[in-house]
Amino acid sequence: MIISDSQRMWFTTQLLSYYKLSGRTLPWRTDSNLYKIWVSEIMLQQTTVKTVIPYYEKFINAFPTVLKLSAASLTEILLLWQGLGYYQRAKNLYLGSRIISEIYQGAMPGTLNEWLKIPGVGLSTASAILAIGTNQYHTILDANVKRVITRFFTISSNNHPSKYNKTLWEVAQKLTSKEEPGDYAQAIMDLGATVCLNRNPECGKCPIHLHCKAYISNSVQNYPEKINRKPKTTYKEVCLLIRNQHNKYLFVRNDKNKLLESLWQPPTFPWPETNKIPTLDSINGLFTLHYPEFRSGKIVTLSKITHDFTHRTNDVYPFCIHTETKKNPTGTWLEIEEWKSIPVSTLYQKVLKAYLSVEQS
DNA sequence: CAATCGTGGTA
DNA sequence: TTACCAAGATT
Incomplete structure (x- = not known):
């Protein structure tokens, strides 16, 4: 030119x-x-x-x-x-x-x-x-x-x-x-x-x-030419709102994944089944695998939260777990509204706000 | 070098 | 609703 x-x-x-x-x-x-x-x-x-x-x-x-x-x-x-x-x-x-x-x-x-x-x-x-x-x-x-x-x-x-x-x-x-x-x-x-x-x-x-x-x-x-993007995939995960006997919830920092790295969130684990959604019964095995110390107590199923990233959609299936543990896991116990004192992504803010609105109603 | 990394606005 | 895109850099 x-x-x-x-x-x-x-x-x-x-x-x-x-x-x-x-x-x-x-x-x-x-x-x-x-x-x-x-x-x-x-x-x-x-x-x-x-x-x-x-x-x-x-x-x-x-x-x-x-x-x-x-x-x-x-x-x-x-x-x-x-x-x-x-x-x-x-x-x-x-x-x-x-x-x-x-x-x-x-x-x-x-x-x-x-x-x-x-x-x-x-x-x-x-x-x-x-x-x-x-x-x-x-x-x-x-x-x-x-x-x-x-x-x-x-x-x-x-x-x-x-x-x-x-x-x-x-x-x-x-x-x-x-x-x-x-x-x-x-x-x-x-x-x-x-x-x-x-x-x-x-x-x-x-x-x-x-x-x-x-x-x-x-x-x-x-002009300019459109970018050819890969088709968006859906990633499913189970999110655990783990509530202890002091009415505090477990938060962990994401140090494993590049996506949302260094931000805080409730514990999660991936849900491998593409065509099935996680239920109370079906998460039991994976729950034991990922968080054996919190097996006890009542479990409440909450509504799915979806969040779109540029390259994928996240479907989050939250569950509230009541536990009475004296173990001190990696992470920190906070009152539910105390998430505002730690950095949390928009995705998990959505999860927490939805949980909070259900709690109050 | 193609994929990855967030979110809100817009059509 | 879905797809595209924005004062890009990194691996």
Whole structure:
């Protein structure tokens, strides 16, 4: 793809004046610094601005500097992150804050290679941080940029995803403003997020639509190409609300599975039968296998909870077990409403809230 | 490198 | 209701 200097100049000029005129006012754009931009960029990975804003405000309020963040505990951080998803990001921010505090003495890194060593920071995020934070000449390639440039040049993958991605990086780089790379990065993201929308783009409001190949050929809806996803599978599990003689419930931290790792939840075990649902009688064998110390006591069957992830559906079959154990298992005993003091995923918040509403009725 | 990792919004 | 998708990185 050949892009001349004059093409680039026109493209960037249009975007920069668009940004100056109608760029969004966002929390991480006011009273900004590299730390806050880093936090915002991590939160915004695969997550919409609207969802991020309240999380960002709470996070920066609790951890206003990288040193404050590095002095926190992972639990404190996950408490503020719960419900936002992709929890490895929170752990990476924590790890990164420790690196910056110890290796860089709290000074935010100023080069691309330094940022690329921070966990969770890839090429696009590192470039965004430096372009926006320091106006260094770096190119970003996020979903917004991909949407804008695949439409503008009608770029297709032709079943060569690797070559496709390489082309996108090259085009994105050739278009990047050399004078104002920071504003340019924010301009093209604002355009993608508010005008060049995935569905129902508002091409009439677009500052570059007159030269947009997809607009000219009336094929905007064909770009970018849709991602072929694997068919979603259903995963069934039994969830145990284990209640002891002090009216406390057992919570455990997920240290085994990558999904929802480091978050807390009631104990669970997988339900292997695809076509049968777990019942009081049928869970007995597996219950004995997984939690022999809690075999005694009454068992109450609760309603199924379903939760959709991107790649699979979880069907959770909760049971409430009454037990009188003096053993101290791995985990912690809490009053049912005390789950709010530990980080819990949206999935298990659903389970707990449903149980609580049944308990009260 | 294709699969994995969360959640809420939207059509 | 279901499917798709968002300021991607990692393995």
